[in-house]
Amino acid sequence: MTNPMILSGIAKFFIGLILGITILLAGGGAVAYYFFTKLSANPAKPIFAEEQPAQPVKSPDSAKKPAQSTQKPKPSPSPSPTPSESPETEELPPGAYEARVTWPEGLSLRDSPSLDANRIGGVAYNQDIIILQESDDKKWQKVRLAEGEQEGWVKAGNVERVE
Missing domain, CATH: 1.20.5 (Single alpha-helices involved in coiled-coils or other helix-helix interfaces)
Known part of the structure; x- marks a missing residue:
């Protein structure tokens, strides 16, 4: 047992x-x-040097100007533009319009309308851009950054028109 x-x-x-x-x-x-x-x-989106807006290069003379800023500026003889005038609307070529990036991660700016094209910069989410033209297949849009002169191609459908 x-x-x-x-x-x-x-x-x-x-x-x-x-x-x-x-x-x-x-x-x-x-x-x-x-x-x-x-x-x-997801990690934070890195900001590369080509994505940052270009900073104006200061000449040696411009470094001396802040010390002289205590003097009163001379009045300019030409009248300043009124706030109702918008210089950006005059610069837009025919068919171009202002838009804003809606893709949350931002867009890659390319030198031609292709995924294989070189990346020349980036456009951040909610950044204002100017749509210049569309590719023949309507899959790409040629844009210019609103704050600069940089132009390139982005994938279509990731922006909304701004009125």
């Missing part, structure tokens, strides 16, 4: 073994879930 003490010891061993494996699996699953959520988050 078997001793009840032996059966009790065997039962305790198997229950302990099952509980130990369960605790190890639950802990491993929790650690895996933690690392998976940390690694699956």
Whole structure:
């Protein structure tokens, strides 16, 4: 006959073994879930040098001008433009219009209308641009940055017209 003490010891061993494996699996699953959520988050979008607006180059003479700014400026003989005049609307070529980027990650600015074209810069989300023309297949748009003279091609459908 078997001793009840032996059966009790065997039962305790198997229950302990099952509980130990369960605790190890639950802990491993929790650690895996933690690392998976940390690694699956998108990193912040880097800003490259060609995406930043060009800064005007200061000449040695312009470095001296802030020291002279205590003097009163001379009045200019030409009248200043009134606020109702918009110089940007005069510069737009026929068929061009103002738009704003709607793609959350921003757009790549390319030198020709192709995914294989060289990337010459970028356009940030919600940045104002000027649509100059569309490609023949209507999949690309030639744009000019509103704050500068840089032009390039972006994928169509990622901007909205600004009135």
